[in-house]
Amino acid sequence: MLRGLEIRDMLLIDRLDLDFQSGLNVLTGETGAGKSILLDALGFVLGWRGRAELVRQGAETGEVTAEFDLPEGHAARAVLEEAGIDAEDGLLLRRVNTREGRKTAWVNDRRASGEVLRRLSETLVELHGQHDDRGLLNPRGHRRLLDSFAGADAALDAARRAWRARSDARRAAEAARARLAEVQAEEEFLRHAAGELDALAPEAGEEAALDVRRRQMQAAERVREDVARALQALGGEGAEGLAADAARWLDGAAAGLEGALDTAMETLERARNELALAEQEVAGALDALDIDPGELERTEERLFAIRGLARKHGVLADDLAGFAEDLRTKLAQLDAGAADIEALDAQVSQADAAYDRAAGALSDLRREAAGRLDAAMAAELAPLKMERAVFATTIEQGEPGPEGRDLVAFTVATNPGAPPGPLDRIASGGELSRFLLALKVCLTRDASGMTLIFDEIDRGVGGATADAVGRRLAQLSGEAQVLVVTHSPQVAALGAHHWRVEKSVADGMTTSRVVPLDHDERVDEIARMLAGDIVTEEARGAARALLGSAAAA
Template sequence: MLRGLDIRDMLIIDRLELAFQPGLNVLTGETGAGKSILLDALGFVLGWRGRAELVRQGAEQGEVTAWFDLPQGHAAYAVLEHAGIIAEDELILRRINTRDGRKTAWVNDRRVSGEVLRNLSETLVELHGQHDDRGLLNPRGHRQMLDSFADLSPALDKTRDNWRALSAAQRTLDETEAKIAEARAEEDFLRHAVAELDALSPEAGEEATLDTQRRLMQAAEKIRTDIAKAAEALGLQGAEGLVGDASRWLQGVAGDAEGRLDAPLEALERVMIGLDEAQGQVADCLDALSFNTSELEDVEERLFAIRGLARKHGVQPDDLRGFADELRGRLSVLDDGARDLATQKAAVRAAQAAYDDAAQALRTKRQKAAEKLDAAMAKELAPLKMERAVFATLMTQAEQPGPEGIDTVAFTVATNPGAPAGPLNKIASGGELSRFLLALKVCLTQDAGGLTMIFDEIDRGVGGATADAVGRRLAELAADGQVLVVTHSPQVAALGGHHWRVEKQQTHDTTRSTVVALDADARVDEIARMLSGDKVTEAAKDAARALINA
């Protein structure tokens, strides 16, 4: 429940504080006095998008504060918890707008974003403005209104989940079919390339190995001669023989040398071991360099084949094996495609069946909700002097199914018995539209506990007994809650429990708007003004008292 509104330096308001009450709160005043400014200010602190220029002329910033009472279980508690704000019985919203357009907001002294304000506002206030019937006239919003009226969120969520599953299954099938079509278009190339690569069967690192072998073979004849000479020099006719002779000669005289030859003999033994190792490794090298001409041809042929395939396919020689695996994977789409397609088509059929079931269940719930809404509207229209009017929720098959189901919903009316039903904007007059709007909003918000409802000239286009009927419905609606109504109708104003008059004060260089709380006498004068115009007569005052006491 909205308990108060403090406005500073906004539009033509320099400072204004209002304390609202439970029940029906009425705001009246001459056209242009600034009644809509109050709603602009309230919308600003609630995060609604509205006028761009809100700061009062000459002020550096404007500020609006609103405070609400929150009963236990109010929907705002969930929003506050999600935003990490400690919830209390009183909720204080404050928002500042600077001259350069920057906006800053707080909730219970905690800095918040405009999104948090808007989420809170959905739980706090329901505004029905002068142009609110545009939403009512737009059939694209009717399905959402019906779903909200019946609280079909669980059925909607299930339908959306099944729609997403169906869409995902269909995408997978479409992608597989596209891949198969692409693979089929290049099947001949793929099969030839895979066969060619498999026949060659290159290994990673093989190209470098073959290149080394080729260069070694090409240089082998030249280096083999020198290596053979070295092998001979290391053998019995060379170093090995000389070292062996030296070792035998020294061993023959070592006994007479008093140990002086022991170290040289040990060194010679180590030399013999080293010579033996060197001879073995040189022999191995000679064996490796032993090849015939055909071996070099074979190495060159394979090396050039690997390099040729790498150039042909635009990959590195070491990547040929991986490239072959990639091509085989593309071919597997064709080879395994039939099995995959069968599985995926079955998945699409199953997802389609699940979606159809969910959408049909949602349709059934909507049909029951439509009947309930039509009955509720009939009850609401009667007290509004439209007991002969018929409101009907028309459900038809949507052109295309979607995440919200297979239904199109449109609100239709027939204002007189026997008259054809049709869209609201083509059938109902201005005053009838206002009453249809009031009735529909009452039905749609009947379970919205703790919600402050604001009506901005909902009674436009009606007068006399009809305006009285509208006022009485608003009063009944406010009996268990809070309703704020901006009105030009004396019949509606007379039914208010609390009454404020919006006044405009002008000097030669300034214009200010203020709001005055009316006592019993001032209220009679204001309603008399609404009845008679600028000149308030005693007859008008008597008529005002009669309306108030009726």
């Protein structure tokens, strides 16, 4: 509910503080007094698109602040939570406009964008009038309104879940077909490449090991001859044989030298032992260098084959084994693809059937609710002096979607036998106002927690019809706060709270102000609405009668 509205330096208003109440709030005033300025200011703070120049002449900035009650469970709380703004018991919106057109907004003292304001406004305020393009005249919202009237939340949830399951199943089947088509397009390559890799069977790290072994074998061919010569030099015909001869000769001479050769002989013995050890090691190395020429050839062939396949497929040699596994996986998909697609198609058929059932149940609920809404509208139109008009909710089949496949439109025929058509094209101004009011009365279930604004919705009607309009507005105000801008004394008399919009000129400056009226002031204002510029006692008497009748209702 709109609790308060503060306006500073906007259009013709220099300073205005309004405290609104629950029930039916009535704003009256002479044509041109500035009643539409209040709606412009409220629309500005709610983020609606409107006039470009709003700042009052002579002021640098204009500002509007709106305060709303925000009970637990109100739809605005979800918008605040998504925007990261604390939801308090009250909601305070403030928006400033500079003369250059720069706009800044705050929600509960947090900076907010115009988009956040507009999303909040959808949960706070509905504006209805003869040029309404946001609410009941917008065909895109008719299905939502019918669903609300039908209480179709559970059926809608079921349809949305079935639609998601259907979409997921179709995407899975399409993706499987795309994968299969991609694999089929390269089947010949896959089978050839997988065969090559399977025949070679490369392993991770094998290329490096083969390269080391190849270099060892190539080096062995170059050094084997030198190692053999070294072994020959160390053996019996070389150093070892000469050392043995020296030892034998020294041993024969040592007896006559009384120990002079003992140290030399001991050293020579140690040398002979070291030579024997060196000969053993060199012989072992020579055996190791005894390379099979066929092994070198085989090693080189495998090494070159691995490197060639790596270049061919654009992968590292160590990644060939993983690449081969990928090829085998694709071939397995190819071989099993038809069976997989058949299973996925079966899931699509099941999901389609589930969606058809959910959408069908939703359509049945909508058709039943459409009949009830049409009957309720017929009952509402009669007191509004439109008993000959026919309101009909049409439901046609459209493209399937998450909320079913129904196209819903509200149509009217204002004269018997005339073809029905859209609300805004068939009805005249006064008729349209009454259609919208009757429809809103029937859809009050959708107005919980909302402030409903009716901008001269009673234009073009008078007398008993205007009284019926006022009583419907009063009835509607029992479910939601209602603000009505009116020129009808019958409607004004039924208001629970009454304000008069006045325009004055002082020092060459035109300003508008809004004055709350007490009982006597209401009598004068309604008398003015009845009589015009000259208010007579007879007009006052008629005004008192209207107020008395409204109080007794």
